[in-house]
Amino acid sequence: MTLLRSELTKLLVQKRTYVGWIGLVTIPLLMVVALNFASPAPRGGDAAANTAGAANSFFSLAADNGLLVPLAAIAVLTSFLLPLVASMAGGFQLAGEAESGTIKTWLVHPVSRGGVVLSKWAVAVAYLLAGLVLVAATCYAVGVALFGAHDPALLSGGTVSIAHGLWLTLLAYLYVGLGMIVVISLAVLFSTFTDSSLTATIGTLVLVIVMQIVGSLSYFDFLQPCLFTSHLDAWQNLFQGSIDWWPIGKGLLAFGAYIVVSTVAACCAFQRSDVLV
Amino acid sequence: MVLAAHGLTKIFDRLVAVDHLDLGVRRGDVFGFLGPNGAGKTTTIRMIFGLVYPTSGHVEVLDHRVPRDRREALRHIGGFVEVPAFYGNMSARRNLRLMGRLNDVTDEKRIEEVLDVVGLPDRADSKVGDYSHGMKQRLGIANALLHRPELIILDEPTSGLDPQGMKDVRELIRELGSGGTTVFLSSHLLHEIEQVCNRAVIINKGRVVVEGPVADLRPTSSSVKVLTTDQDRAREVLGQLVGPQAVANEEGYLVAEGSDEVVHEMVRRLVEEGIGVDAVIPAHEQGLEDYFLGLTRSSDVDAGPADPHKNGGAR
Numbered sequence: 001m002t003l004l005r006s007e008l009t010k011l012l013v014q015k016r017t018y019v020g021w022i023g024l025v026t027i028p029l030l031m032v033v034a035l036n037f038a039s040p041a042p043r044g045g046d047a048a049a050n051t052a053g054a055a056n057s058f059f060s061l062a063a064d065n066g067l068l069v070p071l072a073a074i075a076v077l078t079s080f081l082l083p084l085v086a087s088m089a090g091g092f093q094l095a096g097e098a099e100s101g102t103i104k105t106w107l108v109h110p111v112s113r114g115g116v117v118l119s120k121w122a123v124a125v126a127y128l129l130a131g132l133v134l135v136a137a138t139c140y141a142v143g144v145a146l147f148g149a150h151d152p153a154l155l156s157g158g159t160v161s162i163a164h165g166l167w168l169t170l171l172a173y174l175y176v177g178l179g180m181i182v183v184i185s186l187a188v189l190f191s192t193f194t195d196s197s198l199t200a201t202i203g204t205l206v207l208v209i210v211m212q213i214v215g216s217l218s219y220f221d222f223l224q225p226c227l228f229t230s231h232l233d234a235w236q237n238l239f240q241g242s243i244d245w246w247p248i249g250k251g252l253l254a255f256g257a258y259i260v261v262s263t264v265a266a267c268c269a270f271q272r273s274d275v276l277v
Numbered sequence: 278m279v280l281a282a283h284g285l286t287k288i289f290d291r292l293v294a295v296d297h298l299d300l301g302v303r304r305g306d307v308f309g310f311l312g313p314n315g316a317g318k319t320t321t322i323r324m325i326f327g328l329v330y331p332t333s334g335h336v337e338v339l340d341h342r343v344p345r346d347r348r349e350a351l352r353h354i355g356g357f358v359e360v361p362a363f364y365g366n367m368s369a370r371r372n373l374r375l376m377g378r379l380n381d382v383t384d385e386k387r388i389e390e391v392l393d394v395v396g397l398p399d400r401a402d403s404k405v406g407d408y409s410h411g412m413k414q415r416l417g418i419a420n421a422l423l424h425r426p427e428l429i430i431l432d433e434p435t436s437g438l439d440p441q442g443m444k445d446v447r448e449l450i451r452e453l454g455s456g457g458t459t460v461f462l463s464s465h466l467l468h469e470i471e472q473v474c475n476r477a478v479i480i481n482k483g484r485v486v487v488e489g490p491v492a493d494l495r496p497t498s499s500s501v502k503v504l505t506t507d508q509d510r511a512r513e514v515l516g517q518l519v520g521p522q523a524v525a526n527e528e529g530y531l532v533a534e535g536s537d538e539v540v541h542e543m544v545r546r547l548v549e550e551g552i553g554v555d556a557v558i559p560a561h562e563q564g565l566e567d568y569f570l571g572l573t574r575s576s577d578v579d580a581g582p583a584d585p586h587k588n589g590g591a592r
Contacts, residue, residue, distance in 0.1 A: 002378050009375060013366050101362030105420070108326045108358065109379035110351040275328040 003111060003119035011123050016092070020085045024131045027081060028073035028139045035063045036146050057155055062143065065150045067165055069143030070136045071239070074176050077135065078232055082128075083208045086180040089127050090187025091200030093120035094270065098195035098277045107275055114267045117188065121263055124184045132177055136169070156241040172235040175248065178255045179232045183208060185262035192269040195277050228254050279304050279428050279459045280325065284334035287320050287483075294320040296483035297334065302428075302461055302476075307454035309470030309477030309491065310463040313573050317483035318463045322358050322432050325461075327351065338428060352380070356430030356461075360437075361417025365406025369397060369416050372405055373423060380424035391419040396445065410437040418449065429453060430461045435469060447473050467569045481573040500560035501540050502530040506553035514550050515543055532560050 011017050058072040074082075094117070097103035106116065152165030160168070183204060191200035211229040214220045224230045231251030237244045280302040287295040295317040302308045312318050323329040325336050327347035336343040338350035363372045373388045382388075392398045395415040400408070405416065414434055421429050431450070435443040450473045453460050464470055470477050471491055478488040487494060505511040508531060515524045515533045523534040535543060540557065547554050 006375050006378055009371075010364060013364070013371075015366075100365070101360065102364060104326075104328055104358055105362050105376070106379075107328055108351065108354070108356065109376065110348040111379055112348060272330070274330060275323070 003115050004122060007119045007123040008126070011127060016088070017127065020088060020127070021131050021134055023081065024077065024085060024135050025138045027077055028069065028135055029142060031059070031062075031072060031076060032069060032139070032142045032146060035059070035069075061153050061155075063147060065152055066140065066143030066145070066147040067149050067152050067162065067169075069147070070139035070169055071172060073135055073139045074132075074173065075233075075236075078176055078179070082176070082180050083183050084205060085131060086124075086128055086183035087187045087201045087204040087208070089124040090121070090184035091191050091202075091204055092197045093124055093188055093191055095191035095194050095200040096197040098191075098275075099197055101277055104275055104277060113271050117192070117267045117270050118263070121184065121188050121266070124188065125181055128180050128184060129177055132173055132180075136173060154241055155236065155239045158241055168238045172238055175235040175238075175251065176232070178252065178259075179228065182228045182255050182258040182262070185259045185266070189262045189266040189269070192266050192273065225250065225254070228258050231255065278302060278337070279306070279339060280308075280461060281337045282321070282325070282334065283337070285321065285324060285331055285336060286333045287317075287324060287329060288332045294483055295324070295331075298480065298483065298485060300478060300485075300488075302459060304427075304459055305454070305457055306476050307450060307460045307462065307474045309474035310461060310480070311465070311467060311470050311477055311569075312480040312486075313465055316465075316480050316573070318465075318480065319359060319432060320483075321480075322356075322430060322461075322463060325430060326354070326356075326358060328358065352424075353427045354430060355421035355424060355426035355428075356432070357417040357421060358432050360410070361413055361420065363405045363413065363416060363420075366404060368402045369405055369408070369419075370401045372416070373420060376420050377423050382424050387423065391422045394422060394449065395419045411439065411442045414438060414442070414446070418446070422453075426458075428459045428461065430463075432463045433465070434462070435464070435466075443469075479569065479572055486572050500532055500534050501543070502527065502532050502556070502558045502560045503543070503547075503554070504530055504556040504558075505547060506555065510550065511547055511552050514546050514552065518543060518546060530556075530558075 058068055058075045062068040062072040094103065097106065107113070149162065151159040151162060152168075153159050186207060187200055187204040190203045191197065194200050194203075208229060211227045214223060215227045215230040228251075231247070231254050234247040234251040237247050278301050280300065282298050282300040285295055285298040285300075286293070298317070298321060300321075310318055310321070320329060324331050325338070325343065327344045327350070330344055335345070336350075339353050341350035341353070343350045363369075364375070367375070369392065370388060373391070374383075377383065377388065389398070389401075392401045395418050397412065397415055397419065400412065405413065408416065414437065418431065418434060421431065434450075435446050438446060447469065450460055450462060454473070454475070462470070462474060474491050476489065477491050477494055479486040479494065503511060503515070508526075508529075512524055512526075512531055515531060519533055519535050519539060525532045533543065544554055544557060
């Protein structure tokens with residue numbers, strides 16, 4: 001707990017913490033402005049059958065209902081900005097401290113190295129989840145103010161009650177959050193191998209992008225189940241008339257495997273590494 | 278022993294940074310860890326703190342074996358390696374609060390005390406990022422003292438300090454020693470070790486060159502430098518006593534070889550001859566640095582290369 005508290009203190013005094021959050025909140029704000037002032041796009045569930053265009057679908061639906069703005073936001077953010085913020089959150093942890101030399105100041109105190117890795121991982125996760133909460137809160141506030149709050153429409157057509165819609169949105173955010181915790185775990189692992197936070201961040205981001213590209217090529221279809229990026233959009237199944245839980249379950253399994261393997265590997269690597277900075 | 282190293286060895290790839298090093302630091306010692314740059318001092322200190330894993334051998338801190346019992350050992354140690362690093366966007370006080378928590382020190386009074394000891398109370402609320410190198414060194418010492426450890430390890434604590442800063446830090450180390458704290462002081466400055474330490478070891482290329490009480494590390498010279506009111510006559514008198522070849526001229530002084538008894542006789546004879554004696558100084562004071570260099574050079578003959586990561590490296 002001491003380590004966790006200390007990590008939180010450090011997080012909250014860093015300017016980049018707030019820059020990341022501001023970046024995350026800016027995107028939905030711009031989106032809402034575009035929705036409000038752009039000429040009306042085709043609305044309703046017309047595009048619903050096309051899952052690949054789900055972001056567009058939520059975008060269109062959100063123009064009728066402020067309660068759907070948070071979903072349009074994460075559909076947009078999941079492709080790049082969220083992985084970037086998650087990579088930074090994880091990559092700056094150990095490598096950032098190695099860069100500034102503070103890691104050795106930390107480790108000459110009686111702390112466990114595994115505890116240091118886990119507390120840094122936990123703080124990066126808390127940072128990301130707080131960012132998602134900010135995004136959702138901003139989207140609800142601005143979306144409802146501009147577009148009102150109605151029974152949310154589903155991608156497959158039809159509507160659900162507001163309460164049920166809020167519940168589904170919460171599940172969607174938790175699912176995306178878990179997907180981004182994979183990115184954080186990979187970044188923390190990368191940051192145990194380098195004393196450059198930029199290398200750890202960029203390395204993670206490159207891996208995510210490579211996975212996204214490999215996942216989009218039909219030749220590599222056999223790899224799909226192993227790529228966590230292929231499961232990132234599975235939350236959209238929550239907004240079909242009858243929910244197909246299987247893709248979501250597969251995604252959760254893949255996310256869990258990545259998180260556990262990366263974090264255990266990070267703890268082991270840091271446990272055995274020589275700190276020479 | 279408060280601190281002991283047994284056959285401590287670290288090899289980076291094929292570079293031998295520390296080579297079967299044995300050390301013994303007793304309770305209350307102000308122990309000098311002396312060696313030229315690149316001798317393996319910092320790598321040794323990293324192994325004591327458990328930052329670097331030895332290739333073979335181990336360290337014992339108050340019977341806790343490092344790296345196996347690293348955390349228990351670190352409860353008894355305070356100190357820093359190379360330049361102390363802190364969070365630049367926080368004040369000194371906040372940094373100390375943060376670090377203190379790791380040793381269960383939450384007492385604000387103790388933070389005030391250590392800031393006072395190192396002369397930083399007026400800048401305690403300034404951001405550490407605005408601190409000079411010397412102030413960071415002082416803050417490093419404050420952090421080392423915070424949990425009242427039994428052993429304090431300081432890696433070149435006076436490096437980069439101005440003369441007054443050096444004097445203050447050396448005075449502080451002396452005070453810690455006289456207060457019963459064991460201090461392990463790494464330095465490449467022989468005179469610094471002489472000023473503050475009671476025991477020392479000289480290492481080079483990762484190996485011990487000589488170890489013992491600081492007084493015994495001095496070269497055993499029997500020469501004296503003599504300054505008189507009449508140097509020409511004095512040279513004749515001393516030449517008669519110890520032989521003309523045993524008297525030399527050096528920067529205005531006469532340097533004469535002779536044991537303590539001969540020195541007494543020299544002074545007596547000079548006075549008898551009516552020559553005023555202004556100064557008789559042990560000549561070895563001038564030769565300490567040369568002696569140190571001689572020791573470390575002679576150990577170069579068959580030793581391997583030194584600490585390759587002194588200025589940082591990959592983790």
